[in-house]
Amino acid sequence: MGRAKSQASYLEQALRADGVRITRQRTALLKVLAEAKDHPDANELHSRAREIDPTMSLATVYRTLTALEQQGLVHRHVFEGASARFEIADARHHDHIIDIDKGEIIEFRSPEIERLQEQIAERHGYEIVSHKLELYCRKKAT
Numbered sequence: 551m552g553r554a555k556s557q558a559s560y561l562e563q564a565l566r567a568d569g570v571r572i573t574r575q576r577t578a579l580l581k582v583l584a585e586a587k588d589h590p591d592a593n594e595l596h597s598r599a600r601e602i603d604p605t606m607s608l609a610t611v612y613r614t615l616t617a618l619e620q621q622g623l624v625h626r627h628v629f630e631g632a633s634a635r636f637e638i639a640d641a642r643h644h645d646h647i648i649d650i651d652k653g654e655i656i657e658f659r660s661p662e663i664e665r666l667q668e669q670i671a672e673r674h675g676y677e678i679v680s681h682k683l684e685l686y687c688r689k690k691a692t
């Protein structure tokens with residue numbers, strides 16, 4: 551089973567365990583979510599899911615995303631100047647670069663930054679519970 555496929559069935563089981571009815575529309579949305587690599591917003595998820603199931607409504611997209619978010623299975627990112635973007639909660643922590651011209655989201659991981667943040671929190675007598683780092687960027691002219 552591929553990664554996207556097993557992620558989709560994992561989300562389906564989690565929703566079912568939470569008492570959410572798994573409809574054809576929901577199955578389509580989970581598939582689209584699992585396959586997305588670009589942090590799509592709800593409208594984008596809606597249009598992709600409609601290609602699989604044309605009866606999909608935007609309301610179902612929102613309700614399902616809310617249920618997944620409440621279970622911590624999906625992360626909602628509210629980047630400045632954009633609609634909320636969604637991605638499956640991944641075990642691997644990463645931060646984001648937001649291309650302010652194209653609206654593209656780029657993921658990065660930096661052990662140096664992670665360490666530095668811990669040191670800063672430590673210096674203030676804290677330990678980090680979670681953090682989000684967002685770099686708003688413009689592509690350099692070449």
Ligand SMILES: [Zn+2]
Pocket residue numbers: 589637644645646657
């Ligand atoms: Zn991400």
